[in-house]
Amino acid sequence: GQNIDQPTEMTATEGAIVQINCTYQTSGFNGLFWYQQHAGEAPTFLSYNVLDGLEEKGRFSSFLSRSKGYSYLLLKELQMKDSASYLCAVSNQAGTALIFGKGTTLSVSS
Amino acid sequence: DSGVTQTPKHLITATGQRVTLRCSPRSGDLSVYWYQQSLDQGLQFLIQYYNGEERAKGNILERFSAQQFPDLHSELNLSSLELGDSALYFCASSVTGEGGYTFGSGTRLTVV
Numbered sequence: 001g002q003n004i005d006q007p008t009e010m011t012a013t014e015g016a017i018v019q020i021n022c023t024y025q026t027s028g029f030n031g032l033f034w035y036q037q038h039a040g041e042a043p044t045f046l047s048y049n050v051l052d053g054l055e056e057k058g059r060f061s062s063f064l065s066r067s068k069g070y071s072y073l074l075l076k077e078l079q080m081k082d083s084a085s086y087l088c089a090v091s092n093q094a095g096t097a098l099i100f101g102k103g104t105t106l107s108v109s110s
Numbered sequence: 111d112s113g114v115t116q117t118p119k120h121l122i123t124a125t126g127q128r129v130t131l132r133c134s135p136r137s138g139d140l141s142v143y144w145y146q147q148s149l150d151q152g153l154q155f156l157i158q159y160y161n162g163e164e165r166a167k168g169n170i171l172e173r174f175s176a177q178q179f180p181d182l183h184s185e186l187n188l189s190s191l192e193l194g195d196s197a198l199y200f201c202a203s204s205v206t207g208e209g210g211y212t213f214g215s216g217t218r219l220t221v222v
Contacts, residue, residue, distance in 0.1 A: 042213035096166050097143050102152035
């Protein structure tokens with residue numbers, strides 16, 4: 001079976017740094033993805049990790065440890081517009097559909 | 111505009127009815143995925159098509175069916191609708207059938 005766990009909610013203040021964790025258990029592994037979704041809108045792609053380590057893209061970074069079944073998304077210099085749901089998703093086999101976690105709702109306050 | 115087009119944006123229908131949701135993938139993308147998103151369940155994978163053929167099935171009910179046409183657009187058919195089918199239905203597309211999808215803006219289905 002497949003299982004993806006993320007915290008349900010997180011809060012932070014503008015300018016701060018927040019780390020959203022994701023643990024997964026899948027029958028195979030072909031990459032881990034992070035998506036951002038504002039309420040009522042489509043998810044948008046943020047990052048992709050297939051090898052262990054840190055991928056940095058502007059204010060957002062994503063880390064993967066395949067041996068631990070663990071990833072995190074790091075958001076720096078938080079802005080109000082970063083208030084959204086962050087979805088962790090795993091591809092367990094090449095060419096098959098992504099399996100999503102339930103998402104972490106991040107609220108950024110001033 | 112992501113390049114993935116879903117119609118209609120909103121749909122309100124009664125229990126027991128049948129509806130069809132349509133998706134046009136991004137130009138050049140061969141793979142189409144359908145997902146259902148309800149408040150308590152998150153994004154649930156329903157079905158995947160690649161170049162006209164069904165590639166994978168997820169938690170899709172027997173009352174639901176889909177197909178991908180030669181022009182690569184896809185339709186999701188939902189029948190004998192129940193209140194619990196009320197949700198956002200997203201279509202996504204990709205070039206190869208691997209990750210890094212582009213999502214459409216979704217169809218919000220309300221069953222009353």
